[in-house]
Amino acid sequence: YPSLSKLIIISTVSGGGLIAYSEANASSDAYKAAPMETGIKKKKVVVLGTGWAGTSFLKSLNNPSYDVQVISPRNYFAFTPLLPSVTCGTVEARSIVEPVRNIVRKKNVDVSFWEAECFKIDAQNKKVYCRSNQNTSVNGNKEFAVDYDYLVIAMGARPNTFNTPGVEENCHFLKVIFLASPVGSCLAVSLCTYYFPNCKTASSLEDAQRIRRTVIDSFEKASLPDLSDEERKRILHFVVVGGGPTGVEFAAELHDFVTEDLVKLYPMVKESVKITLLEAADHILNMFDQRITVFAEDKFQRDGIDVKLGSMVVKVTDKEISTKVRGNGETNSMPYGMVVWSTGIGTRPIVKDFMKQIGQTNRRALATDEWLRVEGCDNVYALGDCATINQRRVMEDIAAIFSKADKDNSGTLTVKEFQEVIKDICERYPQMELYLKNKKMGNIADMLKEAKGDVAKEAIELNIEEFKKALSEVDTQMKNLPATAQVAAQQGVYLAKCFNRMEECERNPEGPLRFRGSGRHRFQPFRYKHLGQFAPLGGEQTAAQLPGDWVSIGQSSQWLWYSVYASKLVSWRTRTLVITDWMRRFVFGRDSSGI
Numbered sequence: 242y243p244s245l246s247k248l249i250i251i252s253t254v255s256g257g258g259l260i261a262y263s264e265a266n267a268s269s270d271a272y273k274a275a276p277m278e279t280g281i282k283k284k285k286v287v288v289l290g291t292g293w294a295g296t297s298f299l300k301s302l303n304n305p306s307y308d309v310q311v312i313s314p315r316n317y318f319a320f321t322p323l324l325p326s327v328t329c330g331t332v333e334a335r336s337i338v339e340p341v342r343n344i345v346r347k348k349n350v351d352v353s354f355w356e357a358e359c360f361k362i363d364a365q366n367k368k369v370y371c372r373s374n375q376n377t378s379v380n381g382n383k384e385f386a387v388d389y390d391y392l393v394i395a396m397g398a399r400p401n402t403f404n405t406p407g408v409e410e411n412c413h414f415l416k417v418i419f420l421a422s423p424v425g426s427c428l429a430v431s432l433c434t435y436y437f438p439n440c441k442t443a444s445s446l447e448d449a450q451r452i453r454r455t456v457i458d459s460f461e462k463a464s465l466p467d468l469s470d471e472e473r474k475r476i477l478h479f480v481v482v483g484g485g486p487t488g489v490e491f492a493a494e495l496h497d498f499v500t501e502d503l504v505k506l507y508p509m510v511k512e513s514v515k516i517t518l519l520e521a522a523d524h525i526l527n528m529f530d531q532r533i534t535v536f537a538e539d540k541f542q543r544d545g546i547d548v549k550l551g552s553m554v555v556k557v558t559d560k561e562i563s564t565k566v567r568g569n570g571e572t573n574s575m576p577y578g579m580v581v582w583s584t585g586i587g588t589r590p591i592v593k594d595f596m597k598q599i600g601q602t603n604r605r606a607l608a609t610d611e612w613l614r615v616e617g618c619d620n621v622y623a624l625g626d627c628a629t630i631n632q633r634r635v636m637e638d639i640a641a642i643f644s645k646a647d648k649d650n651s652g653t654l655t656v657k658e659f660q661e662v663i664k665d666i667c668e669r670y671p672q673m674e675l676y677l678k679n680k681k682m683g684n685i686a687d688m689l690k691e692a693k694g695d696v697a698k699e700a701i702e703l704n705i706e707e708f709k710k711a712l713s714e715v716d717t718q719m720k721n722l723p724a725t726a727q728v729a730a731q732q733g734v735y736l737a738k739c740f741n742r743m744e745e746c747e748r749n750p751e752g753p754l755r756f757r758g759s760g761r762h763r764f765q766p767f768r769y770k771h772l773g774q775f776a777p778l779g780g781e782q783t784a785a786q787l788p789g790d791w792v793s794i795g796q797s798s799q800w801l802w803y804s805v806y807a808s809k810l811v812s813w814r815t816r817t818l819v820i821t822d823w824m825r826r827f828v829f830g831r832d833s834s835g836i
C-alpha cells in the first residue's frame with residue numbers, strides 16, 4: 242500500500258485533484274487543486290464507497306476519458322448475501338471478499354483508490370473531505386480533500402436502531418454501523434462513528450466474524466463448572482431481532498450450526514440452548530409471498546425456534562431484552578446471552594449532513610431523479626442503499642399521464658385511452674407491478690400485466706379516480722425501491738453505461754421523446770428489473786420467489802440458491818473459495834474453533 246504522499250504524485254500525474262491539508266489551516270483557501278500536468282484534461286469522477294453500487298459502477302465503466310478516484314474506508318468488496326454464512330463458519334470471511342485493487346487492476350480507465358472515509362461533501366465547491374484509516378499521514382495529517390467533476394455517492398446505509406435504548410451498546414449488527422471501541426467485552430461494545438471519529442471502523446465482515454466468535458464463546462462459557470442452570474440458559478439464549486430475510490437467514494444458519502455441529506461438541510449444554518426471533522409485525526418475511534411466510538413460520542416452529550410476532554423491542558440492557566406486545570401493550574423482559582439486531586436501515590451521519598446542506602431534510606435517503614442525479618445538486622449521483630428515487634415525481638408523472646389521456650376532462654377514460662395509460666405506466670415503471678402485488682392488489686397488478694398484451698375489456702371500465710386512489714395507496718411503497726444488492730448493482734451498471742456514452746448521448750439523446758428539449762435528461766431513465774429473491778430457511782431448504790409469481794420452497798431451491806450465488810460472486814477466486822467452503826462444510830462440518 243503506497244503512502245499517501247506517493248498517492249499525491251500518482252494523482253497529480255493522472256490529472257487527479259488530491260489535495261493534502263492540515264487541520265490547522267483547514268480554511269477554504271487551503272483546498273487548492275493540484276495543477277494539471279498532463280495535456281489532456283480528463284473529467285474527474287470521484288466514487289465514494291466500494292459496496293455493491295460502487296463496485297458494479299467501477300466494473301462496468303470502460304470509457305478511458307475519465308480519471309476515477311475511489312474512496313472507501315475498506316479496500317475490498319464484500320459479498321453481503323453470504324455474510325450470514327460467515328457468522329456460523331459455513332463460509333470463511335476471506336472467501337467472500339475481493340480487493341478493490343484487484344477489481345480495477347485490468348481496466349482501461351485510470352482508477353486510483355484511497356483507503357479513507359469521506360466525512361464531508363461540499364457540493365458547492367465540488368470537493369469531498371476525507372480522513373485516512375491508516376496511521377501514516379499526509380503532511381502530519383490524516384485528512385485530505387479531493388475535488389471532482391462528477392461525484393458518485395455509493396456509501397450504503399447503517400442499521401436502524403430506532404433509537405431503542407441499549408441497542409447500540411449491547412447488540413451485534415450484520416452491517417457497518419459503528420466504530421469498534423478498542424476495549425469491550427466479546428459482545429459488540431461499539432461506538433458510533435459520528436460521536437467518536439477517532440476509533441477504528443468495524444466492517445460488516447468483522448461484525449460477522451465477531452458474531453461467530455461470540456456464539457462459540459457462549460458455548461465455552463456455558464460449559465464451565467459451577468454455573469447455575471439459570472445462568473447457563475441465559476448465556477445460551479440467542480435472540481435475533483427482525484424477521485426480514487437477513488434476520489431469518491441468520492436464525493436458520495445459527496440453528497443449523499447449533500444442531501449440526503455445536504451440540505456434538507457440547508452435548509452437556511444442549512438442553513439449555515434457545516433461539517428466539519422477534520418480529521414487530523404480524524408475520525416474518527412479510528415482503529415475500531404468503532406461502533413462503535407460512536412455510537417459514539411452520540418450519541421454525543418445528544425446528545424449535547421461538548418466533549415471537551408483534552413483539553417490539555423497547556430496551557436492551559447487558560443481560561435482558563424487553564419487548565412490548567403489539568395490541569395489548571404488555572411489556573416482557575427476557576434474559577439473553579447474545580442479541581443480533583437486523584431491523585432495516587438508516588442514514589449515515591455524513592449523508593444526513595449532506596442532505597441538510599442541500600435542503601433534503603426529513604428523508605431516509607438522498608433523493609434522486611430517475612437518472613440517479615441527486616436533486617438540488619449538479620453532477621452528483623447517488624445510488625444503492627444511500628439513495629432513493631424520488632417517487633413524488635413518479636406520482637406526478639402518473640397524474641400527468643392520466644390528465645393527458647382524459648381529453649374531455651370527464652374523469653373516465655375510454656377503453657383505448659385507458660389502455661394507453663396503463664401501457665405508458667408499465668413501460669416507464671415496471672416496478673409498479675411488483676409493488677401492487679406486494680400490496681395484495683392483485684387485480685390491478687394483473688391489469689397492468691395484461692396491458693402489455695391485450696387488456697381485458699371489463700378490467701378497463703374503471704373510474705380514473707378509483708384507479709388513482711389505488712395508485713396513491715401504493716405510493717408509500719413506491720417511494721423506495723427495496724434496499725438490496727440487486728437494486729444497488731443494477732444502478733451501478735446503469736450509471737456506468739450513462740458515463741460510457743456521455744458524449745455520444747450529448748449528440749444523440751436517447752431518453753424518451755417526451756423528455757427531449759424539456760431539459761430532463763439525455764439518457765433513458767433507470768429501470769429496475771426484479772430478478773426474484775431467496776430466503777434460506779436452514780436444513781438445506783430455501784424459499785425462492787421468482788418473477789412471474791413463481792414460488793418454490795425446498796431442496797431444489799437450495800440448489801438454485803447455491804448456483805445463483807456462486808455465479809454472482811465477483812471473481813473466479815472468490816467463486817472457487819466459496820464452493821470449496823461449501824464442500825468442506827458438507828464433509829467436515831463447520832469450524833467451531835473460535836479463531
Ligand code: FAD
Pocket residue numbers: 289290291292293294295312313314315321322323324325357358359360395396397398415416445487589591624625626627724725726727728729
Ligand atoms: P454497501 O454495499 O453497504 O457499500 C457501502 C460502501 O460505502 C462500503 O464500501 C463502505 O465501506 C463505503 N463507505 C461507508 N462509509 C463511507 C464513507 N464515509 N466514505 C466513503 N465510503 C464509505 N441484498 C440482496 O439483494 N440479497 C441478499 O441476499 C442480501 N443479503 C444481505 C445480507 C446482509 C447480512 C446484509 C447486511 C445485507 C444484505 N443485502 C442483500 C443487502 C445488500 O447488501 C445491500 O442492499 C447492498 O450492500 C447495498 O449496496 P451499497 O453499495 O448501496 O452499500
